[in-house]
Amino acid sequence: MNTMNRSLRLSAIAAVLVLAACKPHPGQPQATASKPAPVQSAASTPSPSAGLADVGAQPKLHLPTVDGKIFDLAEQRGHWVVVNDWATWCGPCLEEMPDLSALAALREYIKVVGVANDDIAPAELRAFLQKHPVVYPIVQVDPAAPPADFGMPPTLPVSWLIDPQGKVVKRFMRPVKAADIEAAIAAAGGPAAGT
Numbered sequence: 001m002n003t004m005n006r007s008l009r010l011s012a013i014a015a016v017l018v019l020a021a022c023k024p025h026p027g028q029p030q031a032t033a034s035k036p037a038p039v040q041s042a043a044s045t046p047s048p049s050a051g052l053a054d055v056g057a058q059p060k061l062h063l064p065t066v067d068g069k070i071f072d073l074a075e076q077r078g079h080w081v082v083v084n085d086w087a088t089w090c091g092p093c094l095e096e097m098p099d100l101s102a103l104a105a106l107r108e109y110i111k112v113v114g115v116a117n118d119d120i121a122p123a124e125l126r127a128f129l130q131k132h133p134v135v136y137p138i139v140q141v142d143p144a145a146p147p148a149d150f151g152m153p154p155t156l157p158v159s160w161l162i163d164p165q166g167k168v169v170k171r172f173m174r175p176v177k178a179a180d181i182e183a184a185i186a187a188a189g190g191p192a193a194g195t
Helices: 002-020 091-106 122-131 178-187
Strands: 062-064 070-072 080-086 110-117 138-141 158-162 168-172
Touching (some): 080 178
């Protein structure tokens, strides 16, 4: 009986850790922290993904990268693009970075951009990226003022798959693997994995 109780407690702790893994870090500001959210009736409560770019949307993203260049989503036409919202304090975000980097390196028709939702100095982010290098560009945004067309993610990571015409074909509200991206591209009429 004691072993069963211990197993149940460990399972409960693991579930809590997974669910809380990438909620905003206690040191990170939240858009609602400075003023209370308005009271809404159940009928008008937005979904957790309200304000996020939806399938079929043609979002814009034009921001400076941490290495001093400009990333412009409109200039990526003709490629599949993964826009990955992440943060330095998000464990699952860090776990998916090597896979996204390999995908960007191995597939010429796929571009990846990382959107760092971090309230840290740019120099700190660059130092972090020295320890966790990726081959794709990284832009940094204020977590309380995300890019308008992508909205404030309710959790991290969140990734959008943009087709070669610039439209969202899929949104992943969880950590994503290269195989997930390639399967979504194939399902949307793009090249099959490995081509």
